[in-house]
Amino acid sequence: MTELNKNILFQYFSGEASPLQKKLIQEWLQDDTSQELFYKWLEEWEKEHLQFIPDVDMASEKIMNRLDKLSTESNSSAYIFSLKKRPSGIRKTWWVAASVVFLLGLSLYIFHNNFNYIQYQTAYGEVKELTLADGSHVVLNANSSLLVPRWGFNEGDRKVELTGEADFKVKHTKSNQKFMVITNGQLNVEVLGTEFSVYSRNNTNKVELKKGSVKVLFKQEVYKPFIMKPGDVVNVDIAGKLLVLHQQPANNFIIWKDHRFVFDSATLGDAFNYIQEFFGDKIIIGDDRLKERRITGSIKADSTEEALSILKEMYNMEMVEKGDSLILKEKNKTFNK
Amino acid sequence: MTDLNLTGNQQPTNTDENMGKVFPASNEKQDTVLFTDDDIFIKKIFETDSRKAFELLFKKYYSVLCNHAVRFVFSKQKAEDLVADIFVLFWNSKLYLNVKGSYRSYFFIAVRNKCYTYLKWELKKELADELNDTQIQSFHPTPEEILQASDLHIKIEHTMKSLPFRQQQVFVMSRFDGKKNKEIAKTLKLSLKTVEMHISKTLATFRKILKEESDL
Numbered sequence: 134m135t136e137l138n139k140n141i142l143f144q145y146f147s148g149e150a151s152p153l154q155k156k157l158i159q160e161w162l163q164d165d166t167s168q169e170l171f172y173k174w175l176e177e178w179e180k181e182h183l184q185f186i187p188d189v190d191m192a193s194e195k196i197m198n199r200l201d202k203l204s205t206e207s208n209s210s211a212y213i214f215s216l217k218k219r220p221s222g223i224r225k226t227w228w229v230a231a232s233v234v235f236l237l238g239l240s241l242y243i244f245h246n247n248f249n250y251i252q253y254q255t256a257y258g259e260v261k262e263l264t265l266a267d268g269s270h271v272v273l274n275a276n277s278s279l280l281v282p283r284w285g286f287n288e289g290d291r292k293v294e295l296t297g298e299a300d301f302k303v304k305h306t307k308s309n310q311k312f313m314v315i316t317n318g319q320l321n322v323e324v325l326g327t328e329f330s331v332y333s334r335n336n337t338n339k340v341e342l343k344k345g346s347v348k349v350l351f352k353q354e355v356y357k358p359f360i361m362k363p364g365d366v367v368n369v370d371i372a373g374k375l376l377v378l379h380q381q382p383a384n385n386f387i388i389w390k391d392h393r394f395v396f397d398s399a400t401l402g403d404a405f406n407y408i409q410e411f412f413g414d415k416i417i418i419g420d421d422r423l424k425e426r427r428i429t430g431s432i433k434a435d436s437t438e439e440a441l442s443i444l445k446e447m448y449n450m451e452m453v454e455k456g457d458s459l460i461l462k463e464k465n466k467t468f469n470k
Numbered sequence: 471m472t473d474l475n476l477t478g479n480q481q482p483t484n485t486d487e488n489m490g491k492v493f494p495a496s497n498e499k500q501d502t503v504l505f506t507d508d509d510i511f512i513k514k515i516f517e518t519d520s521r522k523a524f525e526l527l528f529k530k531y532y533s534v535l536c537n538h539a540v541r542f543v544f545s546k547q548k549a550e551d552l553v554a555d556i557f558v559l560f561w562n563s564k565l566y567l568n569v570k571g572s573y574r575s576y577f578f579i580a581v582r583n584k585c586y587t588y589l590k591w592e593l594k595k596e597l598a599d600e601l602n603d604t605q606i607q608s609f610h611p612t613p614e615e616i617l618q619a620s621d622l623h624i625k626i627e628h629t630m631k632s633l634p635f636r637q638q639q640v641f642v643m644s645r646f647d648g649k650k651n652k653e654i655a656k657t658l659k660l661s662l663k664t665v666e667m668h669i670s671k672t673l674a675t676f677r678k679i680l681k682e683e684s685d686l
Contacts, residue, residue, distance in 0.1 A: 148624040155617065162613035165571070171616065172575040179534045185546050185646075187536045193529055196554055200521070200561055283547075283648065 138167075139174055146178045191263075198256060250280040255297075257413030258436065267291060267304055269312065274298040275411040286310065297410075298332045334410060338369045394440060396428045401448065404428055405461075412437040415458035423450065423463055509572050516566055524566070527573055528557055535581050541623035542585035543592075544645035552588060556580045579611060582619040589622075589680070622680070629679050633672060636660075640668040 138161060144150045145158060161167050253273055255261050261273045266285030273279050277297020288308065294315045303312045303324050314322040316333035328343040342361045361367060396404055402424030405416045414437040418424050426448065434440035441459065445452055453460045508530065515523035532553060539549035556577065560566060569576045611619075630638060640658070643649045644665075649657075655665045 146620065146624070148628055159613045159617055162616055168613075168616065169572055169575050172572070172578045175538070175578060176534055176574060179537050183533075183537050184540055185537065187533055187546070187550055189529055189532050192532055192550060192554065193525060196528060196557060197521075197525060199554075199558060200524075203558070203562065287653070 138170075142171065142174045143178050146175065147182075194261065198254070198259075201256065250294075251283050253279045253281065258411060265291075265293070267306055267310075267312075269304045270302040272300040274300070276413060295331055295333060297334055298330070300328075300330045302328050340367045342366075393431045393433050396431070399428055400424060401426045401428055401444075404444070408434075408437060408440050412440075416441070417458050417460045419460050419462040423448070423461070509574075512573065520566070524557075524561055527566075527577075531574065531577050532557075535577055538578065538623075539581050539585050540646070541626060542582075543588055544641075545648055546646055547648050548588070552584050553581060556584055586619060586622070625679060626676070629676060633675070637668045637672050640665055641672040644669050 138158075141150060141154050141158065145154065150158070162171060253261060253263060255273050255275050255277050257276050259275055263271045263273060263279070263281070265271060265281060269291075271279065271293075274297065277295070277299060279297075279299060280294040282292070289310065291306075291310050291312045292315060293313070296316065299314075301312075301314065301324075312324045314324075314331050316331065316338065322329065322331055322340055330339075330341040330343070332339040332341075340361075342363055342365055344363050394404070394408065399407075402418060405418055405424075408414075409416045416437070428444075428447070432440060432443045434443065437459070441452055441461070444450070445461070449464050450461045451464045453462070512523050512526055515526065535553045535556075536546075536549045539552050540546055543549055543552065560577075560580075630641075633641070636658075640654055640660075643654045643657070644651065651662060651665045651669070654660070655662045658665075
């Protein structure tokens with residue numbers, strides 16, 4: 134009887150059952166056990182007749198974020214860190230020698246009100262990896278948001294909008310479509326296929342080129358076009374001043390990758406700003422001189438506490454909690470020799 | 471916990487531990503029916519780490535539920551949204567404490583209910599508020615109601631198949647893929663008006679059919 138019903142049910146789900154068979158099913162469904170069986174076979178039938186394949190991992194991350202947001206009010210120590218480790222293994226090189234051009238004045242793109250874009254958002258301390266419709270790979274760093282066209286890229290330019298920080302590995306398309314990263318700041322990046330990082334937060338705008346050869350154009354016309362080489366870093370600061378650093382090693386200034394903060398001759402002030410942005414905890418340095426001290430090295434840290442406890446030791450500082458901020462100051466110089 | 475896996479040909483006994491199991495007449499290996507092994511496993515995890523258990527459930531059923539939902543609501547995006555909403559409600563109202571039967575049947579019933587309500591709203595344009603407040607109780611649909619839900623998606627599928635080719639194509643691009651009318655017109659090299667006509671014709675057909683089929 135059981136075996137017979139499964140085939141009948143499959144026929145029914147496919148719309149091929151006779152009225153008599155439907156009646157049979159209805160009678161059979163009187164029983165709780167049969168009802169469970171009904172859904173079991175429904176699941177089986179659905180799996181054999183899939184109509185589309187949703188991105189479960191992405192949906193899962195999205196919903197876990199939603200749950201977290203819905204729960205307790207924000208309290209820095211209660212943040213649930215969901216840190217994703219970058220897959221180990223050789224980084225594929227999707228670079229094709231191409232010129233990259235920064236666009237002028239594109240920051241007024243009206244992405245926000247257009248529901249044709251999906252927003253990917255990371256929480257403090259969270260890193261998300263995305264693969265876009267064209268195969269380009271994005272690692273969205275903490276406390277950042279990326280707007281991506283909902284239905285994939287069409288012909289024409291591939292545009293995404295970034296607030297925060299992300300690494301891009303852009304795939305070259307056959308039709309030579311430009312890939313554009315729009316930010317609200319001073320820089321936009323236009324590429325055909327290359328590897329680079331964009332950092333755009335609170336008036337700080339940086340682009341780091343890992344692979345490729347780029348030609349840079351700036352929003353401010355006073356800056357002439359500039360050709361970047363791998364290892365170059367372009368930085369436009371708050372005052373709109375352009376700074377170009379040549380031949381920086383790939384892991385420059387401050388980044389967080391694979392659970393480590395990497396600093397390269399960065400000031401403590403900048404380092405703390407970065408950590409603050411990343412984990413969302415408020416850190417105040419109570420000593421201006423301390424802010425200017427430079428630090429080079431890498432520390433393993435998955436939380437503000439971890440990062441600070443290491444830095445505290447390294448730079449002989451002490452930490453005081455005041456409200457929801459952490460204040461750092463230099464220890465009294467009683468132990469110095 | 472008793473081992474609920476049945477293999478081979480077993481004769482039912484009357485002990486308590488065999489209550490509620492289904493004993494097949496054939497020789498084949500049969501799964502248990504009332505609870506899957508995963509259900510027991512996940513239920514245990516809910517006791518210690520509800521978030522983890524939730525995530526497991528989500529990953530296990532999300533895809534198949536979306537596929538079922540899309541048979542009712544046409545749009546991939548809408549299907550995903552509806553399923554996600556159900557899971558969120560499941561979590562927020564701690565409904566996982568009240569699940570009788572398997573998680574699978576729970577979610578399928580919830581999805582079908584939600585889709586039904588959504589379709590009602592779509593076709594009648596009733597207030598969206600009603601939709602958000604829909605509580606999925608630990609209900610128990612009657613055999614008639616179970617079939618009614620299935621009949622609905624079967625009817626939808628049948629209607630889709632009987633549409634003229636162009637109409638079907640346009641409608642799928644519009645609702646399933648979520649493409650804008652302009653995009654469709656461009657891709658299929660039709661005029662915008664033609665695209666709009668195809669869509670409104672299809673919607674009218676569905677409205678008519680679904681009205682007849684149930685109380686929508």
